[in-house]
Amino acid sequence: MGDIGFLALGYGFxxxxxxxxxxxxxxxxxxxxxxxxxxxEELSRKA
Amino acid sequence: MxxxxxxxxxxxxxxxxxxxxxxxxxxMFLFGFLVILIFNFGIEPGLREMNLVRPGVFWSAFxxxxxxxxxxxxxxxxxxxxxxxxxxxxxxxxxxYVGKFLANCVFTIVMGFFVFIFFAALYNVDVxxxxxxxAVIVVLAAVGFSSVGTLFAAVSVGLKARxxxxxxxxxxxxxxxxxxxAKSSGVVLDGSGLGSAGLWLGLLLVYDVxxxxxxxxxxxxxxxx
Amino acid sequence: MSVGSSEMQTLPSNxxxxxxxxxxxxxxxxxxxxxxxxxxxxxxxxxxxxxxxGDVQRIFYFHMPSAWLALGPAFTVVFICGILYLWKKELLxxxxxxxxxxxGVVFTTITLVTGPLWAKPIWGAYWTWDPRLxxxxxxxxxxxxxxxxxxxxxxxxxxxxxxxxVGIVGWVDxxxxxxxxxxxxxxxxxxxxxxxxxxDPSMQAMLVFSLGVFTMLYVYLMVVRVGQETVASRLGRIxxxxxxx
Numbered sequence: 281m282g283d284i285g286f287l288a289l290g291y292g293f294x295x296x297x298x299x300x301x302x303x304x305x306x307x308x309x310x311x312x313x314x315x316x317x318x319x320x321e322e323l324s325r326k327a
Numbered sequence: 328m329x330x331x332x333x334x335x336x337x338x339x340x341x342x343x344x345x346x347x348x349x350x351x352x353x354x355m356f357l358f359g360f361l362v363i364l365i366f367n368f369g370i371e372p373g374l375r376e377m378n379l380v381r382p383g384v385f386w387s388a389f390x391x392x393x394x395x396x397x398x399x400x401x402x403x404x405x406x407x408x409x410x411x412x413x414x415x416x417x418x419x420x421x422x423x424y425v426g427k428f429l430a431n432c433v434f435t436i437v438m439g440f441f442v443f444i445f446f447a448a449l450y451n452v453d454v455x456x457x458x459x460x461x462a463v464i465v466v467l468a469a470v471g472f473s474s475v476g477t478l479f480a481a482v483s484v485g486l487k488a489r490x491x492x493x494x495x496x497x498x499x500x501x502x503x504x505x506x507x508x509a510k511s512s513g514v515v516l517d518g519s520g521l522g523s524a525g526l527w528l529g530l531l532l533v534y535d536v537x538x539x540x541x542x543x544x545x546x547x548x549x550x551x552x
Numbered sequence: 553m554s555v556g557s558s559e560m561q562t563l564p565s566n567x568x569x570x571x572x573x574x575x576x577x578x579x580x581x582x583x584x585x586x587x588x589x590x591x592x593x594x595x596x597x598x599x600x601x602x603x604x605x606g607d608v609q610r611i612f613y614f615h616m617p618s619a620w621l622a623l624g625p626a627f628t629v630v631f632i633c634g635i636l637y638l639w640k641k642e643l644l645x646x647x648x649x650x651x652x653x654x655x656g657v658v659f660t661t662i663t664l665v666t667g668p669l670w671a672k673p674i675w676g677a678y679w680t681w682d683p684r685l686x687x688x689x690x691x692x693x694x695x696x697x698x699x700x701x702x703x704x705x706x707x708x709x710x711x712x713x714x715x716x717x718v719g720i721v722g723w724v725d726x727x728x729x730x731x732x733x734x735x736x737x738x739x740x741x742x743x744x745x746x747x748x749x750x751x752d753p754s755m756q757a758m759l760v761f762s763l764g765v766f767t768m769l770y771v772y773l774m775v776v777r778v779g780q781e782t783v784a785s786r787l788g789r790i791x792x793x794x795x796x797x
Contacts, residue, residue, distance in 0.1 A: 283608045283673050290611040290669040291592075294618075294662050301658045305773075308780055315787050322794055475721060482714050486704050495700060496718065499693040500725045503732040510736065530732055541724060545717045548638055551710075 333418050337426025342433060344403065351399045352434060359392035359442035363449060377450070382513040385446045386505055389439055389468070394494060396434045397476040400427060401484040410484070410550070420547035424477065428542070431473040439465040452516065460515045464524075467531040468508040471538060475500050478542040481549045500538075507531045577775060584765075584772045591765040599758040608673045613758055615666040617766035618659045619688060623726070626656035626770065627691065630698070631723035634716035643785065644778075646712035649719060651777035653698050655770060660692045683734040690729050694722040707788065 345351050366384040370377075404410040413423060443461065447454050476497055483492045508531065511524035521528065595613035602609035633649035636642070667685045668678035679685075698718050705711035751759070 283606050286669045286673050287608050287611055290666045291596075291614070293665045293669070294614055297658060297662055297665070301655075301773075305776060305780070308784075312780060312783050312787065315791075316783075319787060319790055319794060326794070478717070478721070482701065482718065483704075488704060492697070492700060492704060495693070495697045499690045499697065499729075500721060502690050503725070503728045506732045506736055526735060530728075530735070534728060537724065537728070538721070541721060545638075545720060548713045549717055551713060 330419070330422055333422050334426045334429065337413075337418070337423055338429035338433070341400070341427065341430035345430075345434065351396060352437065355392045355395050355434065355438045356441045358395055359388045359438060360445045362388035362391050363442070363446055367449060378517060379513070381446075381450050382509040382516060384450075385443065385512065386468075386509045388442055388446070389435075389465075389508075390472070390498075390501065390505060392438050392442060393435050393469075393472050393476070394490075394497070396438065397431060397473075397480045397497075398490050398493060400431055400477060401480050402489075404484070414550060420550060421543050423550070424481075424543055424546035427481075428473050428477045428539075431477050432469050435469040435473055436466060439469060456518075457515050460521045460524075461512055463521065464508055464512050464515070464528070464531070467528065467535060468504055470535045471504040471531060472501065474535065474539040474542050478546055478549065481546065503530060503534050507534070577779075580772050580775070584768050587765045587768060591762050594758055595762065599755055600752065602755070605674050608670060611666050611670050613762045614766075615663060615670060616759065617763045618666070619663040619684070620763065621766050621770050622656050622659035622663055623688065623691065625767070626652050626659060627695070627723055627726065630656065630719040634719035634723075637712055637716045641709065643709070643712060644782070646715065647778050647781035647785070648774070649715065650699075650702060651774050651781065653695055653702075653719070654777060655773045657692065657695045657699065658773075659766075659770070660688055660695060663688050664692060681733075681737060683730060683737055686733050687726060687730040691726055694725070698722065707785070 363384055366387065370380060370384075401410070404413065414420075440462075443465070444454075446452065476493075479493055479496045479500075483489045483496065486492060507527040511521075511527035511531070514524040514527075515521065591613070595610050599610065599613070601607060629652040630649045633645040633652070637645035637649070664685070667682075667688070671680055671682075672678050698715060701718055702711065702715055705714065
């Protein structure tokens, strides 16, 4: 693999890793939002 | 001098329990022997470079067998809720730690001794010549291993994945101990005295002091309910 | 049912969709993204080609800041928060610690992947047992162990205590590991890995800029992550309170 190949692979991995982490963050965010909605709904049911 | 008696009481409790049951040390020895045996089958016997390899074989066996001992160190307590009982005693948490640490040290050193005999037989080691310097290294390594080992064993006690978690926690922190022990014992096995391995022995000593102190201080936070 | 806790009254109950995030956080996020892109262009196109190593060296502008951030601030924050938690018993410190540990794993992984990819074309081998990279590998395991301990226990003070202790022991271990590996390699240097790089001023500037960008990335990710943990914690408490009634 040429030099540029390694470079491309390197940058590719960086974006992959950062992207995966950002993705998991976003997923947790929506899970939290869903949980908040669920609790809200329970509250209004019990009220 | 009350604290010394209390520490010894706790250590002796563990040692006595083991002397009666005898299951732990026996499995530690056997496992240590097996590891050395398996390494032997993996590596060509009679290799010229065997001298470079053999310290690593011994210390790998030492670490793996030592892990078995650590796993059992708190397991017994957890099963019978003895840990609760121990914590209710008017004993300083740090004293509990030192007692358990001492017991683990004893077991590890005894295991090291027997595994070394097996190792010496397989690798044609002149026990009389290298016995004492290697004993020093084993003791220093055992202290370092048991200090962090006892602390982390208390962290992982009661978990389903206890054994694995203890290994994953402990091995990275053990790297300096393994390096220093392997390097210094390599020097000794090749015929030089302890003096030539001074650098590595110094590292082991520093490690032992540092991590024993940290463990003594932080143990109470680990067992606090 | 009476709404007793003030926390319940602050739940968004109005019908209009609220953004849920403060504006400054979004600005920080967008700025970070822009700067990272600038960094990328700078490293790939603007900075001059290194004389000895060629274009592969460009990966250094991402590799080095990642390594520094992981080894330095990220892990040290875990350590300091561990001590602070044991002292003050505030769960906020535990949340900051876990955020830093997670982001630390991300940066450590980046370092461990880019390092060998850089080493292979230049020194001919993926792994050269270079003390810094090897210590980073050990560090990775310590972080991962930390996160595994975290997922093995239910949320609460006991877990926070255990994590604090693990974080403290791990952090103290890293310099000792580094020293021992360095002694190991200098006594038996089978694979030499010299840092032979000629850095002219523009390259140095690029490196410093990249370092700054990564630090900003770390800060942004930290803010987001700690925020999530805080919210999750609150939701957990609210959920408990609802079910008690």
